Amino acid sequence: MQPGADLAALIGHAAAGIDETVVLAVAQKIVSKAEGAIVDLRQIQPSPLARSWASEWNKDPRLIELILAQSRRIVKMDRGVIISETQRGFVCANAGVDESNVPGEDFATVLPADPDASAQRLRESVGCGAVIITDTFGRPWREGLVDVAIGVAGLDPLDDHRGRMDRHGRKLASTIIAVADQLAAAAGLVMKKDAGYPVVLIRGFEFQPAEAFARALLRKPEQDLFR
Amino acid sequence: MQPGADLAALIGHAAAGIDETVVLAVAQKIVSKAEGAIVDLRQIQPSPLARSWASEWNKDPRLIELILAQSRRIVKMDRGVIISETQRGFVCANAGVDESNVPGEDFATVLPADPDASAQRLRESVGCGAVIITDTFGRPWREGLVDVAIGVAGLDPLDDHRGRMDRHGRKLASTIIAVADQLAAAAGLVMKKDAGYPVVLIRGFEFQPAEAFARALLRKPEQDLFR
Numbered sequence: 001m002q003p004g005a006d007l008a009a010l011i012g013h014a015a016a017g018i019d020e021t022v023v024l025a026v027a028q029k030i031v032s033k034a035e036g037a038i039v040d041l042r043q044i045q046p047s048p049l050a051r052s053w054a055s056e057w058n059k060d061p062r063l064i065e066l067i068l069a070q071s072r073r074i075v076k077m078d079r080g081v082i083i084s085e086t087q088r089g090f091v092c093a094n095a096g097v098d099e100s101n102v103p104g105e106d107f108a109t110v111l112p113a114d115p116d117a118s119a120q121r122l123r124e125s126v127g128c129g130a131v132i133i134t135d136t137f138g139r140p141w142r143e144g145l146v147d148v149a150i151g152v153a154g155l156d157p158l159d160d161h162r163g164r165m166d167r168h169g170r171k172l173a174s175t176i177i178a179v180a181d182q183l184a185a186a187a188g189l190v191m192k193k194d195a196g197y198p199v200v201l202i203r204g205f206e207f208q209p210a211e212a213f214a215r216a217l218l219r220k221p222e223q224d225l226f227r
Numbered sequence: 228m229q230p231g232a233d234l235a236a237l238i239g240h241a242a243a244g245i246d247e248t249v250v251l252a253v254a255q256k257i258v259s260k261a262e263g264a265i266v267d268l269r270q271i272q273p274s275p276l277a278r279s280w281a282s283e284w285n286k287d288p289r290l291i292e293l294i295l296a297q298s299r300r301i302v303k304m305d306r307g308v309i310i311s312e313t314q315r316g317f318v319c320a321n322a323g324v325d326e327s328n329v330p331g332e333d334f335a336t337v338l339p340a341d342p343d344a345s346a347q348r349l350r351e352s353v354g355c356g357a358v359i360i361t362d363t364f365g366r367p368w369r370e371g372l373v374d375v376a377i378g379v380a381g382l383d384p385l386d387d388h389r390g391r392m393d394r395h396g397r398k399l400a401s402t403i404i405a406v407a408d409q410l411a412a413a414a415g416l417v418m419k420k421d422a423g424y425p426v427v428l429i430r431g432f433e434f435q436p437a438e439a440f441a442r443a444l445l446r447k448p449e450q451d452l453f454r
Contacts, residue, residue: 076452083452091368100402136404140367140453141318142375143446144385144405146412158371175327177363177415178371185373185412188404189432205416219370225303225310226367226453 001198003036008125011199022128023202025187028135028150029101030198031118032109039066039097041106053077063097063108070095070110083138086111089218090150092137101196111135115151116213123153130154130207133214134184134191140226147188149180149214156210157181157217178217179207228425230263235352238426249355250429252414255362255377256328257425258345259336266293266324268333280304290324290335297322297337310365313338316445317377319364328423338362342378343440350380357381357434360441361411361418367453374415376407376441383437384408384444405444406434 001007007030012018032038046054046061050068054061057080064082068074071084075091084095088111096111112118112133119131133151138144149157157180187200221227228234234257239245259265273281273288277295281288284307291309295301298311302318311322315338323338339345339360346358360378365371376384384407414427448454 078452081452136402141446141451142405142408142444144403144408144444146373146405146408148369175363176371177419178369178373179416181369181371181373182412182416185409186416189406189409189413192404217370219368224368225305225308 001030001033003033003038005034007031007034008122011122011126014199015201018126018128018201020127020129021203023130023132023155023183023205023207024122024126024128025132025134025184025191025200025202026119026122027191027198028096028111028115028133029098029109031112031115031122031133031151033102035112035118037110037112038102038107039110041066041108053082056080063099066108066110067095067097070097088115089215090135090137092135096135096150111150116153116215117151119151119153119214128154129209132180132183132187134187136188146181147184147191149178149184149217152180152212152214152217154209155180155207156212157214158212159208180214180217183207228257228260230260230265232261234258234261235349238349238353241426242428245353245355245428247354247356248430250357250359250382250410250432250434251349251353251355252359252361252374252411252418252427252429253346253349254418254425255323255338255342255360256325256336258339258342258349258360258378260329262339262345264337264339265329265334266337268293268335280309283307290326293335293337294322294324297324315342316442317362317364319362323362323377338377343380343442344378346378346380346441355381356436359407359410359414361414363415373408374411374418376405376411376444379407379439379441379444381434381436382407383435383439384441386435407441407444410434 041062044062046065050065051061054064073085076083115133123131131153132149134147136145159177159179161175268289271289273292277292278288281291300312303310342360350358358380359376361374363372386404386406388402
C-alpha cells in the first residue's frame, strides 16, 4: 500500500457483490498508508520533554515527540506509557502513532487527518452502505485491546434504545449501544494483526442509515466522569 | 426464565448442531435469572449513604444500597452515576445491578456469583467448544455501551501476539487482543436489548482452546494507570 494508492479501487477489485447492504470495516493502518499519513522520523526535532521521557524509558525520542505533537492533551504519562487525547479527540495509547506494519526503521504512521471524511470518501467510491474505519485501542481496567471505530460514514454509530420498552413493558433507562464499536470489534476478530486482512465485509447487519460521524462516539468533556 | 430453570437444556432444545467448534455467547441477564441472582428490594435496609445519594439524585435507596453491597470499591460516584468495582473485580456502572427485563417493581438482578463457573457449567452441559457470558458495559471517554465478557470457559480470552512478527518482519510490541470481548461485542450486535435474543451461536471462529477465565481480562491493580 503506497501513499496515493486508490484504496477504493483496490477494495472494489478484491470483493464482488458490494452493495448498499454491506458495511465495510477498514483498518486505520491501510487508510493512513494510502493517504500518506506516514512520518519520516529523521525530520523530527525532539523537545526536551520527549528526550527526557525517551531516555528514562528507553524509547526513540523522535517517536515520543511525534506522539506529543499528535496530542492535544496528555491523559496519563506513567511507567513508559503515554495515554493521550489526539487532536481529533480520541483517547488512546501513543496518540495513534504506530511503527508496526510500516516498512523501514525511520517511519511511523499517524491517524488519518479526518477519519470520518476518509470513511465518507471510501463509501462513495466503493458504493457500499456504510464504512467504519477501525483502530485497536486499549481500555482502562481491562487487559487486551479491542477494535473501535475512529471513522464512520453511512450509519448511526449509536443505537439509542432510550424510551423503548423492555420485554416487561418497563422503559429502558440508559441504553445507548455503540453499534459502530461493536461492528469494529466483530471485524477485528477477522482482521487479526499478523494476518494482514485490512478490510472486512459485513453482510446481513441491519444498520440504521444516517449522515453521522464517529465523533458522536466521543464523550463530551462536561459528561466525562474520568477527567 | 425462572430461577432454577435448566438453561443448558433450553439452549440445547432451541439450537441444533452445537458441537466443539461453536462458541456460545450468553447474556448475563438470563444466567442471573436462571441462577436466581435476583434480589427482592423489599428486604433491603438502605444505609445512610444510600439514602442520602438516592434523595439527592431521585433514585430508589434500596437499589443504591444493593449497588453498594455488590461493590468492593467505588471508582466514581458523581452526577447520579455510580461506577464501582464489583466483588469479583469488574469495573462497571451500578455494580451490574439492573432492573430492566425483570418482572415486577421490587426486583433487580445482580451479576452471577461466579460467571466463569457459570460459563464452565454451561459449556459442559451444552457440549459446545466455548462459552462467553456477556454484559453491556460503558467505557470512559466514549459514548455508548458495548458488550464484554464477564465469564469465559473453553477459550483463551486474550490472544497474545507479542513476539510474532508483523508483515515487514518487525516484532509486534504490545499487541494482546481481548478476543473474548470482541466476541462479546459481535454477539451484542445480534442480541439487541429489546429483541430478547439472550443466546448467540458463533460458528467459524477459530478460537484458542484453553482452560482460561474471564478474570484474565481484569487488569491487575499494580498495572492499572487509572487508579
